[in-house]
Amino acid sequence: MKNGDTHISSFTSHAIVLIVLLALTFLSVSVTGYQLGAFSVTIALAIASVKVATVILNFMHVKHESLFIKLMISGVFILYALVIIITFIDYQLR
Template sequence: MKKEETHISSYTSHAIVLIVLLFLTAISVLVTGWHFGPFSVAVALIIASIKVRTVITHFMHMKFESLFMKLMVTGVFVLFALVIIITFIDYYLR
């Protein structure tokens, strides 16, 4: 088994990520007051996805991983997005 490289992120980058997450949380609370009609769930999911990407990239050190690993994780999100999109298409077509 190959020896793993270690990475130590700076406190500054952690602080920036924290601020971004708090900001996005505030946005997601704020947009609940606006009426996007059938797209309200989509807007909430897009904001949540950005938060998830931020956490995985920085806190979970995905940015230090190989391209293969990045593609696999991206594939997971594409898969999940497809499942959600197909479900909502059914609602749209009914």
């Protein structure tokens, strides 16, 4: 841990993050306009994942947190991904 100097995010960096998030939102809304079938679910979820990662890293300040918190958060997300994958394998093999 760095001694005492907590990182202060600037107002402009927050504004830039918001613009990116809004752009991604309108991208996912416009993509659903095209009939891409099952593919559109994948695209919508991929865009949502990018948005979630952007919020966690920037707004939730994880970019500047300790390695311990970073590992804990990514570990739980990997755990959740495994839960989904294993559930679907179970349904596929019934």
